[in-house]
Amino acid sequence: MNLSSQLHETAKASADKIAYYFLDKSCTYAELDGAITKFASGLEKLGVKQGDHIALLLGNSPQFVISLYGALRLGATVIPINPIYTEDEIGYILKNGDVKVVVGVDLMIPLAEKVHRLLPKVEHYIICETEQNDYKEKIVEELSVYSKMKSFTEVITSGDISFQGPTLEDNDTALILYTSGTTGKPKGAMLTHKNLYSNAKDIGDYLKINHDDRVITALPMFHVFCLTVALNAPLLSGAAILIVPKFSPKEIFRLAKQYEATVFAGVPTMYNFLYQYSDGNAEDFKSFRLCISGGASLPVALLQNFETKFNVLISEGYGLSEASPVTCFNPLDRPRKPGSIGTTILNVQNKVVNELGEEVPVGAVGELIVRGSNVMKGYYKMPEETAAAIKDGWLYTGDMARMDEEGYFYIVDRKKDLIIVGGYNVYPREVEEVIYNHHDVVEAAVLGQPDPNQGEAVCAYVVRKNLELTAEQLLEYCKEHLAKYKVPSSIEFLEELPKNTTGKILRRALKKQVTHS
Known part of the structure; x- marks a missing residue:
């Protein structure tokens, strides 16, 4: 089983169930699955084949979901990219990632004009229009890049609803996530269909996400935290996601109250903004059963202040791109420990080791290493970096941690910091x-x-x-x-x-x- 086929099964079983809300408009699982199928078929008609690389330069939107799942259904490999990266940053990933198709908003056209000559492997630019007018009206010059442009609507319209995708293997590369590149050029972590599916299912089961949940999806979809916890896990569970184009405290409070949202996932800075927002109150968040924090360590003072003000519990977890990403989470059926990233989730192993790779005693600080079906197959075109990161099946995270006597882990800091x-x-x-x-x-x-x-x-x-x-x-x-x-x-x-x-x-x-x- 993989993400796209599971969504197809959900659409058959619960056709009229709401899959997402976006700008106060809803879409059912049947409608979403149909768009995904037609987009996959449309890509195939453009000459895209299983194993080809497709970059997504999109913000939080239905087009992101359709492009992601459509490409996966075709067996292509998806490379999500932060759309506000600079030309050089985007150009590096497109070139290093051997990208054949780029899907982006019409604001991408000037970028395509500038870099297309340096990217001969890019055969198609699929443009998602952000305004009512045709994107082609924005074109003022005749350049070869324009012959490579198609609108998102054109690709879907050309697709066949009866399209049957290829058989996908568990170890096929589904996603390449480029790390932030804090030490040198970004590295592309290759995540397989098994990596993505297993981690989404395991974290969904761990957090008891179900078809009655309404999950606020405000984290950037191109980021692995959002991809797994606030997008894939809810859709695997038949839940509804509330797609937020851009985070704002005012919008989060509105959506939570209007749609009686049950789950919110955010990073510490988001919680800080929500806490500082003067017009927010506990009544707006009364439907929440779970708030999730990750991406960085959540200061204990902020956690306690937030929980007191809004009368909700925040469960902190831990993950990294190379692990799809979640390895630890505070459990829901046992006491949560403020400051801890929780215990090991299902089907994952964590341990703390010294410089020799030997497990250290309880309470001692060492490097956190991880093993499981969620761990990447390696870095794209970087065998030496892969060998340095994965040793004997264990992923070395670079994070310093300790474990207490009850199996709760605590991130002390980045090894490099x-x-x-x-x-x-x-x-x-x-x-x-x-x-x-x-x-x-x-x-x-x-x-x-x-x-x-x-x-x-x-x-x-x-x-x-x-x-x-x-x-x-x-x-x-x-x-x-x-x-x-x-x-x-x-x-x-x-x-x-x-x-x-x-x-x-x-x-x-x-x-x-x-x-x-």
């Missing part, structure tokens, strides 16, 4: 947790900077809600709650912290920002 002060290890998250506890702090990020005496110094960058808060006051607060070597040597106040499109605070981007300022 460790700060060594005078020989002592300082984990940025530990310092950030203390700073977040101060009632006048909105956000915080901690970095290591070179220090001639101690090797490295702890530096904190803070967004404050009370402009009267001084660095000296916050330093005194830190001294009360941290060992001396963990106390920041400096605190700088910023108006905002750099984030990626999922809202994750980017420490490396911050380091570049402060270095060049």
Whole structure:
């Protein structure tokens, strides 16, 4: 079984069940499955074959869902790309990923005009119109790229509703997700049909997602957290998704109340924005049975403040692109532990090891490694990087963690973010947790900077809600709650912290920002 065939089975069994809501319009499973089938057939008529690579340059929309599942039904490999990437970033992925077809909004036309000569392998650009007028009216020059353009509507209309896709093997590559490339060029994690299906099913079962759920899908669909937890798992379970084109607290509160949403998935920054939103109240969220946090560590102070204000529970989990992505989640049938990423989910193994790959004692810090049917087959065209990441079937995550006596895991920090002060290890998250506890702090990020005496110094960058808060006051607060070597040597106040499109605070981007300022 795979994602697309399971959706087809759901459509046959529950044809009139609502699959999604978008801009207050609904679509049934039968309607969605029909569009997916016709899109797959339309791709085939364009000459797309099983194994070809299709890039999606789309935001949260029905077109993303149809393109994703349609390409999978044809047996093509999908490469989701953040549509706000720069030309160079997009061009690199399209070239490195050997992309044959690009699906994107009409705003992509200028990009196609600029890069198409460098991308001879791209045979088709499928344009999803964002306005009523025909995208061809935007074309002012006659270039060879225009002969490669088709509208999304044209492709679906040309498709055959009776299309039968090829037989798909579990180990066929379904998705290539390019990592953010914090250390060099992005790497393409190859996820198979088995990887995607198993992780979506396992996390759906673990979180008890069912056909009565209405899941707010506000995370970016091109990101693996959303793909598995807020898109694939709900659709596998026959639930309805509420597609949010762009995150805004006002819209989340409206959708939650109007549609009696039951599940919300977000990253810590989203929860912070919702918590700070003055017009939101607990009554709007009364239908929620579950809130999910991932993508980055959720500060315990924010978790507790949010839960108190809105009377809902947040379950924190953990994952990474190379694991499709979920490996751990706080269980629903046992006590949840604030600050923990929870316990191992079904059909996955996690353990904490030392530099030699040996499991460390309970409570000790080491690198988290993962094994299971969710782990990628490797990085696209990067055998050396694959060998470094996967050893004896175990995926080395690069995250430092510890496990308690009850099997709950705690992420201490990224291995690369460790700060060594005078020989002592300082984990940025530990310092950030203390700073977040101060009632006048909105956000915080901690970095290591070179220090001639101690090797490295702890530096904190803070967004404050009370402009009267001084660095000296916050330093005194830190001294009360941290060992001396963990106390920041400096605190700088910023108006905002750099984030990626999922809202994750980017420490490396911050380091570049402060270095060049």
